[in-house]
Amino acid sequence: MNATKKIISLKENHLFAKAYRKGRCYSGRNVAVYVLENRGGEQTLLGITVSKSRGGAVARNRAKRVIREAYRTFHPFIKKGSIIVIVARQPCVEAHVAVVTSELGDLLEKANLLL
Numbered sequence: 001m002n003a004t005k006k007i008i009s010l011k012e013n014h015l016f017a018k019a020y021r022k023g024r025c026y027s028g029r030n031v032a033v034y035v036l037e038n039r040g041g042e043q044t045l046l047g048i049t050v051s052k053s054r055g056g057a058v059a060r061n062r063a064k065r066v067i068r069e070a071y072r073t074f075h076p077f078i079k080k081g082s083i084i085v086i087v088a089r090q091p092c093v094e095a096h097v098a099v100v101t102s103e104l105g106d107l108l109e110k111a112n113l114l115l
Contacts (some may be wrong), residue, residue, distance in 0.1 A: 010047030029094040070101040
């Protein structure tokens with residue numbers, strides 16, 4: 001469990017669509033987590049999305065930074081071989097990092113992704 005291992009981003013649109021279509025959804029107040037098994041590799045891929053309806057660019061980027069920081073605490077403990085898409089909901093834009101971290105931990109535990 002190397003804590004300094006880099007988080008690999010999900011960049012291809014077809015993988016986001018596949019996670020939405022075929023993946024399991026775990027929803028909370030601040031974020032929704034879509035999880036799909038990554039059959040093509042043993043790496044865990046992370047995608048973060050924030051809709052334009054959540055606010056301007058500053059608000060959306062802040063939400064992404066908060067989610068990324070919350071995920072970073074759990075990254076060393078996540079099972080390998082998954083596609084994870086985290087979607088920001090409206091309260092996430094103003095939420096504190098500790099609140100999002102707590103909720104994300106609960107959702108990852110519910111998704112059975114933590115070691």
